[in-house]
């Protein structure tokens with residue numbers, strides 16, 4: 470099993486070997502994460518109800534591989550942003566999940582489809 474620090478190191482090495490850090494602004498990396506997310510969404514666009522079931526059941530390995538590739542593209546952008554800003558993405562993730570545990574109190578939301586706005590998005 471690979472830990473997130475190893476993945477972050479792989480992304481950093483990939484960037485450094487190509488001397489691409491000079492071209493990778495935070496804005497571009499953030500935009501790239503969104504573009505890659507849209508590529509992931511595009512996989513699911515305009516299919517009938519059986520599409521997801523075929524992926525889940527293992528009958529559509531080609532689409533599963535496309536999904537894996539797009540998720541890896543998204544992860545690369547996230548790891549590159551964390552590297553540029555020199556923060557531990559595993560610590561950031563744990564903090565975020567802790568916040569979500571509080572916001573979505575299991576005693577209040579279990580089995581319910583509820584959207585609770587993030588404090589980051591309240592104005």
Ligand SMILES: [Mg+2]
Pocket residue numbers: 505508538539542
């Ligand atoms: Mg992609």
